[in-house]
Amino acid sequence: MTRARSSLIDPGSTPYYHCIARCVRRAYLCGKDHLTGKNYEHRRQWVVDKLRELVSIFSIEVCAYAVMSNHYHVVLRINQTPAREWSRDEILSRWTRLFTGPLLVQRYLAAEQLSHSELARVDEFVEEYRNRLTNISWFMRCLNEHLAREANQEDGCKGRFWEGRFKSQALLDEAALLTCMAYVDxxxxxxxxxxxxxxxxYTSIQERIEKLAGSDARKQPITLMPFRSQGQNPDKALPYILHDYLELVDWSGRAVRSDKKGAIPSDIPPILARLEIDSNEWLKTMRRNSRFYRAVGRLAAMRTFAQELGQQWVQGMIACSRLFYGVS
Structure with missing residues (x-):
């Protein structure tokens, strides 16, 4: 049974979520349609450009993304702290970059004289927009509606462009976040x-590598959540060293291609041992993510998540217990 999005996305449980959107009837979002001969490759840049715009507006960060031919993946982090400190003008300035807002908000931004009751109503709008700017559903709505309008206009048609509402997975701990980021990349x-x-x-891993190979390798892409570096506030960075992550993705990439039957490298990246992740189960997961559904995490975290949903069990608990052998 379909559950309300609010019950599946709860910043109090975890700020990290893996989201997936797929085109209706598996039509082509990007790439080349071999049946019609049409090439939609340029649309991949639409996704990346809109992600960058939304990151500059929302208090939501992109950890990883991959734009494929008929779907895309994105790993997001809700960062509520900055949004709590934004002023009335800052909130309205950000929101009206996306929507014009009601007439009262437009009058306020035009510096018209408003009564106390009108200002109180403006502040009600501000708090509503503040919540929306930390809401993944609104983030994904702004992304998907923009892409659907652009694609339908280019195709000269109307109607649904997406298969349905986006799918999301709660990433309940550090190991789960690492798993889904690598899977996406x-x-x-x-x-x-x-x-x-x-x-x-059109992946975050390529963007990070290109930045690393640039003139200032110390800087990471400003539109992607940075990896941890020495002395950095852990609340403002991903909980891994960039070099360790790149090593892990490279090691995994040499083993996941079905058209290559070479031996799996024996030198397992140390980050897997540190996070108590089984290397064989890791490679199974990198080949297919259907092992999980609503959430990913260690068994204890999955049990807690299930209880919060009013359930005793959620799909993927057995796979998670094999992949993440640590108990905490």
């Missing part, structure tokens, strides 16, 4: 459209 390699991470176009 390895999408083009798993689909056999790229040989290496650096050749994986």
């Amino acid at each position: 390895l999408n083009p390699i798993r689909a056999e459209v790229s040989e290496t991470p650096e050749e994986s176009d």
